[in-house]
Structures are given as C-alpha cells and as structure tokens.
Amino acid sequence: LIQSVLGTSLYLAKRDEILTQEASHYSGIDVPLKGKEWAVNDVIMTLKNSEISEGRRTSDFPPAVHFFHALPYIDKSKVFEIIKLMPKGAALHIHDNAITDINWLIKNATYRPHCYVCFTHARGNILFHYYDNQPTDNNTCEWKLVETERANSGDAEAYDQMLYDKISMITDDPHTAYPNQQIVWDYFNAYFAAVDGLVFYADVFKDYFRQGLQQFYDDGIQFMEVRALLQPTYELDGTTYNSEHTLLEYEAVNTEWLNDHQHDSMGSRIIFTSIRSSTNEVINNVINLAMELHSKYPNFMKGFDLVSQEDDGHPLIYFLEELLIPTQAGKDLPYYFHAGETNWQGTETDENLIDALMLNSSRIGHGYAATKHPEVLLELKQRDIPLEVNPISNQVLKLVDDLRNHPASTLLADGYPIVVSSDDPATWGSTPLSHDFYEMFMGIASAKADLRLLKQLTTDSIKYSTLLEEEKASCMDMWSTEWDIFLDKVLEM
Amino acid sequence: LIQSVLGTSLYLAKRDEILTQEASHYSGIDVPLKGKEWAVNDVIMTLKNSEISEGRRTSDFPPAVHFFHALPYIDKSKVFEIIKLMPKGAALHIHDNAITDINWLIKNATYRPHCYVCFTHARGNILFHYYDNQPTDNNTCEWKLVETERANSGDAEAYDQMLYDKISMITDDPHTAYPNQQIVWDYFNAYFAAVDGLVFYADVFKDYFRQGLQQFYDDGIQFMEVRALLQPTYELDGTTYNSEHTLLEYEAVNTEWLNDHQHDSMGSRIIFTSIRSSTNEVINNVINLAMELHSKYPNFMKGFDLVSQEDDGHPLIYFLEELLIPTQAGKDLPYYFHAGETNWQGTETDENLIDALMLNSSRIGHGYAATKHPEVLLELKQRDIPLEVNPISNQVLKLVDDLRNHPASTLLADGYPIVVSSDDPATWGSTPLSHDFYEMFMGIASAKADLRLLKQLTTDSIKYSTLLEEEKASCMDMWSTEWDIFLDKVLEM
Ligand SMILES: [Zn+2]
Ligand SMILES: [Zn+2]
Numbered sequence: 001l002i003q004s005v006l007g008t009s010l011y012l013a014k015r016d017e018i019l020t021q022e023a024s025h026y027s028g029i030d031v032p033l034k035g036k037e038w039a040v041n042d043v044i045m046t047l048k049n050s051e052i053s054e055g056r057r058t059s060d061f062p063p064a065v066h067f068f069h070a071l072p073y074i075d076k077s078k079v080f081e082i083i084k085l086m087p088k089g090a091a092l093h094i095h096d097n098a099i100t101d102i103n104w105l106i107k108n109a110t111y112r113p114h115c116y117v118c119f120t121h122a123r124g125n126i127l128f129h130y131y132d133n134q135p136t137d138n139n140t141c142e143w144k145l146v147e148t149e150r151a152n153s154g155d156a157e158a159y160d161q162m163l164y165d166k167i168s169m170i171t172d173d174p175h176t177a178y179p180n181q182q183i184v185w186d187y188f189n190a191y192f193a194a195v196d197g198l199v200f201y202a203d204v205f206k207d208y209f210r211q212g213l214q215q216f217y218d219d220g221i222q223f224m225e226v227r228a229l230l231q232p233t234y235e236l237d238g239t240t241y242n243s244e245h246t247l248l249e250y251e252a253v254n255t256e257w258l259n260d261h262q263h264d265s266m267g268s269r270i271i272f273t274s275i276r277s278s279t280n281e282v283i284n285n286v287i288n289l290a291m292e293l294h295s296k297y298p299n300f301m302k303g304f305d306l307v308s309q310e311d312d313g314h315p316l317i318y319f320l321e322e323l324l325i326p327t328q329a330g331k332d333l334p335y336y337f338h339a340g341e342t343n344w345q346g347t348e349t350d351e352n353l354i355d356a357l358m359l360n361s362s363r364i365g366h367g368y369a370a371t372k373h374p375e376v377l378l379e380l381k382q383r384d385i386p387l388e389v390n391p392i393s394n395q396v397l398k399l400v401d402d403l404r405n406h407p408a409s410t411l412l413a414d415g416y417p418i419v420v421s422s423d424d425p426a427t428w429g430s431t432p433l434s435h436d437f438y439e440m441f442m443g444i445a446s447a448k449a450d451l452r453l454l455k456q457l458t459t460d461s462i463k464y465s466t467l468l469e470e471e472k473a474s475c476m477d478m479w480s481t482e483w484d485i486f487l488d489k490v491l492e493m
Numbered sequence: 494l495i496q497s498v499l500g501t502s503l504y505l506a507k508r509d510e511i512l513t514q515e516a517s518h519y520s521g522i523d524v525p526l527k528g529k530e531w532a533v534n535d536v537i538m539t540l541k542n543s544e545i546s547e548g549r550r551t552s553d554f555p556p557a558v559h560f561f562h563a564l565p566y567i568d569k570s571k572v573f574e575i576i577k578l579m580p581k582g583a584a585l586h587i588h589d590n591a592i593t594d595i596n597w598l599i600k601n602a603t604y605r606p607h608c609y610v611c612f613t614h615a616r617g618n619i620l621f622h623y624y625d626n627q628p629t630d631n632n633t634c635e636w637k638l639v640e641t642e643r644a645n646s647g648d649a650e651a652y653d654q655m656l657y658d659k660i661s662m663i664t665d666d667p668h669t670a671y672p673n674q675q676i677v678w679d680y681f682n683a684y685f686a687a688v689d690g691l692v693f694y695a696d697v698f699k700d701y702f703r704q705g706l707q708q709f710y711d712d713g714i715q716f717m718e719v720r721a722l723l724q725p726t727y728e729l730d731g732t733t734y735n736s737e738h739t740l741l742e743y744e745a746v747n748t749e750w751l752n753d754h755q756h757d758s759m760g761s762r763i764i765f766t767s768i769r770s771s772t773n774e775v776i777n778n779v780i781n782l783a784m785e786l787h788s789k790y791p792n793f794m795k796g797f798d799l800v801s802q803e804d805d806g807h808p809l810i811y812f813l814e815e816l817l818i819p820t821q822a823g824k825d826l827p828y829y830f831h832a833g834e835t836n837w838q839g840t841e842t843d844e845n846l847i848d849a850l851m852l853n854s855s856r857i858g859h860g861y862a863a864t865k866h867p868e869v870l871l872e873l874k875q876r877d878i879p880l881e882v883n884p885i886s887n888q889v890l891k892l893v894d895d896l897r898n899h900p901a902s903t904l905l906a907d908g909y910p911i912v913v914s915s916d917d918p919a920t921w922g923s924t925p926l927s928h929d930f931y932e933m934f935m936g937i938a939s940a941k942a943d944l945r946l947l948k949q950l951t952t953d954s955i956k957y958s959t960l961l962e963e964e965k966a967s968c969m970d971m972w973s974t975e976w977d978i979f980l981d982k983v984l985e986m
Binding site: 007011012014018019021022025045052058059060064077112167169175180181183192311317320321322328343344345346347351355358371372373374375398399400401402404405407409410413414445446448449462 | 673795844847848893942
C-alpha cells in the first residue's frame, strides 16, 4: 500500500520498493541475462537513453510521429542499427502479397515480357497483368505494354519511380493524403489490386515468394508464418490453377529454401485466409477446403483466418455456423483470427475479440481493442494467448498517431504475451521486422525496458509459432547461434 | 473461462454471458435508473447510436479528429444538445485565468480605460497591462493604448477579432500551427501571459471571477474547484497586493455569489497552486504560505498543487523535502497533484504518479500515464482516488489525437474512479464542461455506455469534491432538482 511516509530517506526507500514492484510486472523482466549480454545491454541502453532524452528535449521523437516522417530519423538511429543486427525469431503476422518490396516487383517482374499496365480512375489507380498479346476490350482499363511505355518515356529510372510511387502508400504528407480510415483503407486495398496482377502470374509467383523469404532472412528472421489467400495463379494463355496448386507452389519454394538453409532458417508456413466481406456460402466452402488442405498438408498449411478491413466486413459471429463446422465435424482447423483491429468500442468489430477467444484462436491478429475488454484481458493471460502487435501498420492505417499511445504499452507493463510483427511491410516500405521492433522498443515500451524485453519478444515469437516442439527447439538453436554473433557485433561497434 | 462450445445456440448463450460479465466491470453499470430515466436513456441512446453508426459509415467522427475541426459538428450534435441541458455536478480541474471566455475579456476588460496592449516577437506575441499613463521604457514592448488603437483601426469589430485570434489557441490547422508538444505549450503559456495582465488588474479581477462563476453555472455546473496561483493583483498606481489578498477577493465574490444562488449553486473553492519550475526555496515558502492560508480559511482554500508543463518542470520528487513539511509539522494540507500528464513512460514525469500517491494526493490531475503503471492502478482502486480526466486539453496539448485512444477508455471499462473536467476551456473556446462530457461520452466511453455512465460521472464529481459531507448532501439535492428538470426537458425534445 503506497502510504505517505514521514522522513525523506524512508520515503525514498519505499518509493524504490514500489518501482521494483512495478518493474516486476514488466514483460521480460525475469529473462536472465548472462555474460556478454549485460555489456550489450549497457551499450543499447546508453543509446536508448540518449535518444529518449533528445526526444524529451526537442519534442521531436520518431515513434511519436508518422512513420513516413520518422523513417529518415529511424534509419539514422544507432538503436535501429543494433536492432537490424539482432536475430528476431519469427514473423507471425504478415500477408502474402506484402512481404517482398515493391522495388523487386518493378525491377524484376515488370521487366519481364508480356507485362501490361493500366491506370484506372479509382483510388490508387494502377493495375498490372501479363497477356499473351495486346488486350482489345479496353472498357475497364486501357492496357499498355510496360516495355513500350518505359522505352517511350525516355527515362526508365523515372518511369520505374512513377510506378513505385503509384503502387506504394508512401507519401510526404500522410495527414492530407489519408484524412480518415476509410480513405487510407481504399489506398491500402489499391496496393493489393496493383501487385496481385504481377504476383499471381505463374512465372512470377514462386520468385516473389523466394525473394520474400530472402528479404526476411536478411533482416535476421529465422521463420515466417504467411497469411495467404491462396488465389489462383494464371498463365499467359489464361489457364488458372486452384488454391491447392498455389499452396503447393509455396511449399515447393519452401522446400528448396530449406535445402539451401539447413542450419539458419526454418523457412515458412502458410495460414489460409479468406475475405471477411464474403458470403456465408463462400466461407462455408472455404472452411471445408481449409480442413481438407490442413489434413493433406498438416505441417505446412497450419490454420485459418479472415482478413480485410474489420470495421467494414462481416464480424466473426456472422460466420458462426461456418466457423463451428470443424469442431462439430471433430476435425482440427487451428484459427489465427484478426480481431479488434479498431478504435471502436462496444461494436461488433471489437467484440470479434470475444468470438476469437470462444473459437479457440491460437493467437490474435492485432487485438488493438483488447485493453478495453477486461474479460478478454483475463482470458489472454489465463490461456497464454499472444496478441500479434503490428505498430507501423496500426499507425499507417490510422488506428493511432503517436505510438506511445499504442495499447500494447499497457500490455507490456503488465506482462501480457505479445509478439511483434509488421503486417504488410512492403506496402509502406518498412523492413520485414526491424522498423516495427524499433517502434515497439523505443515508443511503445518503457524507457526502462532493455535487452531483456528484446530477448523475451524474439524468443516468444518462436514459442508462439506453429512449429512443432522439436522444430521450435531447432529454431531456438538457430536463434541462439545468431544471438551470440549479434552480441559480439554490438560489442565491436 | 471462454471455451468454444459446440452448437450455435449454446455458443450465443455463452457469448451473451461474457458480454454481461464485461459490462459488469463498466463504470456506472450498477447505477439504478428509475421512472423517466429509462425513457430519457432511450432518447439519448437512439441519438448516440445513430451518431456512431454515421461515424462508422463515413469514417468522420468528431471525437476522432482535433477539437478545432470537430467543434462545428459537435455543436450540431443532438447528443451534445442534451449534454448541455444536463446538470453536471462539479468542475474539479480548472485553472484560474482560463475559466471565463476570451470574448468577455475583450468586450469588457479591454474596453476599460488605461488598457494598453503590445505585440512581442515571442510565440503568441500579445500582452496587456493597465497603466496610469503611457509607459515610456518601451524596450521590452511598445505599449499602445487599446482605446486609441481600436479607434484608429476604423473597425472595432475587426480589431477585437484580431485580439481574440492572438489570445486564443484556436486555429484552422492545428497540425501545422502546433507541430509538436513543445511548440503547443509555448502558445499555451503565451495565452496566460496575454490574459494575466488583464485579469490581475484589481478593477477587473473580481468581475472576471464572477463572470466565470456565471458561465459555469450557465453550463449546468453546481460547484467549481479552481486551481489558482494567487498572483498579486495590481492597481493603476502600481500598488500590488499579496496572495492572501487575492484569495480574499475570490472569497468575496464567492460569498456574494452564494447569496444570489442559495438554492442552485455551491459556488467555488480554491486550490492554491505554484509553478513546478520554481526553486526549492520558493516552494518551501509557498508550502508554508499554503499551510497558513489553509488553516486560516479551511473551508475556502482547500489544498495545494504544482502546475505548468510537467515534462518540462521539476518532478514532485525534486520538492520532496518541501512537500513533506506539512506531515512532519503535523499540519493538514491536502494535495491535488497534476501527475502523469505525459506520453513518456519510465521517466520522472510519469513516475510523478507514484509520488502523488505516496504524498496522499486526494485526486490526481490528468493521470494520463496511469494505465502504464499496474501498481498505481491498484492503488487508485484500493484507495478510491479519482483521476481528473480532461479530454479536450489532452487533445489540444497533443497527448492524444483520436480520443478513442484516450487511456480513460480502459479505465472506464474496468470501473476506475474518474471525474470529467475541462482544464482550460477559455483557451480553446470550449464550454465549461459540456464539450468535454460529449467527448468522454461519445469518444472515450463504449458505444454501449448510457445514461448510467453520465449519472455516475456527474454524481462522482460531487462525491470526490472538497465539499464537507453536509455540503455534498445539499449539492446532491441541487443536482437532483436540476436532474428532474433535465429529464423532462429531454422528453419534451
Ligand atoms: Zn493483418
Ligand atoms: Zn491542469
């Protein structure tokens, strides 16, 4: 009980006691540090403290401002430099067509033959598609061969930059470009419309995924769980394949990748997703397909989720009958539901959190509204269900402005299970995980949170992954090998 | 335990049970409604639900945007219309020179003789002072007689509007005008520099306070606790008076006011405040003065607080010795500390919360960082200490952008004691309490929070006030008389 104490020395002793009690609740506080870790911790905390005092002095603090403004400052940050070196375990909340950066798509995919582009009038207004020959029905869109357009432009570099700017959500003035959540989601959806035509071209599809694996690997990530719509890929002659074929293409790339990285990567798994604005009938079919694919490829297709704007689509309860099919059929289909990705409270969107828990979701995507739901918080702790927190996504999609206001700050202060992820890094030009870890460590976490929190977050990402127990063990071995290298690198900085 | 249940009907029953459990935590849920209250609740909730679904549909929702953009929409809101009619109990967190609107100061104070104005180059750049005759040492400021300036301007109305715009923080583009917290605080401090010269002129002082009492009364407020610096008032000939004199001026106005409002107002009390960037020596003197004034006027000067930018000034711990003087001297000096008015976590500013509790603060001003401090939250509940939540202040001074992200949302969801106040309504042109109640009810509270929350918040403001027990009883009587009138008015709408 914090009761006032007469003398200053007694007061200060009591005060320290309370601060220690508070710290005892903090995520990662009981993670043991040994050997070099203490020295690395000192290096990191000296840098963190100086960046924070600079922020307090100038009122200009990267996590407090929009990522598009903060990016140049974060990239110059010493703490960020260290985080990039750090092995980050598993990326558990990322979406299929937003893992590989747009530059690769432009410099690789759009330089392939038969690539057509067209500019619509809808928001975001750019589409791509590969055609055997010039399409004639130009009612929806006036398709032009990229090769010719680029040549006629007289400046390939400028032409490619134009394509990049149209596809990417990056802008100098996000407040003006995206005045509210509806408009920012229009541009976000337009990103996918733009890249789908490139990614789902059979010739591009596997290269795109391989490049994504490489980029995540390069950012110090040992394992990836990709939420994938498993849309059909298409050939030049118009042939299209089914979802199972898309899944097998992912698996082929994954198998090849694992052969090349037997000691430092656990590759990837797929979580099959469908759009939450679908009809009951569509979701009924998708659930049956998901059960079939999970039983056929149990260790690659690991579960199911509903995606797309949660405030806009149907809530989970709308698909209750469909989502109960697996349990009723005695079939196993693990769920990894997006839930509570909203600023609203007491509406069907934040109450998705309750259904995600009732439907036994193994993890919860975002869970941004969780701190407004005491019963949900109780369950998350009791059943050790982690929230997949995506700081930059929540900021770009306008759930929060200053990341120090992110509800995960409250959750870290009281030891709730959390994993850090990036949702759609390619869409806004962030690294696979490093920028999100920076925002979490510098903006959302306490100024006092140190290497122990980073160790907790990275190892938890493996613990809460879909890997089997022995796979988790080897992933941890890989992680700790990289961790020791990381410790030495920091001490040599 | 939220475990998945086989059949849909069982599932839905279990789901309702969980929603009811969650609701049972919510502030005000167990406030009984009787008679007309249920009908009024229906009226309010129909309007609230339609404004929220409009917000969900268009993504344009007043509490989600800056008050300066939201104001015209709030003023057209039916829910706001009802809140204006509602008796709101006590305003427990308001500052001396920000209670009476700027228009009164301009149309009344600056039309008095001997009023001089000057335009400095510092931010906010306007000062006023009354002088017997034209000051000659114009080194700091070139003082000009307002009377002459207004006449020479050829358009008194436009001249007055110019004065208003310079004094007020209101702007069409707050993001550009106030790019960070340091700059917005510069303009905020400049507001006080501008009005102090007018308010502390002895001839204006009592009228200003009387007008403040009137404006709060007109906004349906039964009682006010004013945080006052008790700066000396001055006469034309330069005579200045001491803090006790200022206190007695407040009391004189209060006594006169109570004579005129024996049945529908409890008038006001004063909380003596000092600036937290002062020296230890200054605070030592101030504490001794505060003890003296509290013992001389125990039922009018009710306690002590430290004000001004918390991130910038000294923390409470810096004045530990001074603040322990009353307890050590066995003297009673209740504290009402501003604490945690910050986005930082794990710094001396948010840790003011711990000292406020250890120093037995009866209430806590803002407490914005409380949700990041588990031990503080425990204490607030155990010792039933309310946070004084000032939504619009926290938005204008850039702690939060979208008010649905305000930490009070989490506190309401779990029944923490809270009172709603407005901090400095005159500075940004809001009503004494109605606009802040609107933001709390529509933006911070759940979409399901209804008349019971409003009843809890208004009656709590009396319960947690500095009124003596029998005074609280009469204040409650006044409130319930007004409440019954309010119920009828709503039903006649
Ligand atoms: Zn997502
Ligand atoms: Zn205040």
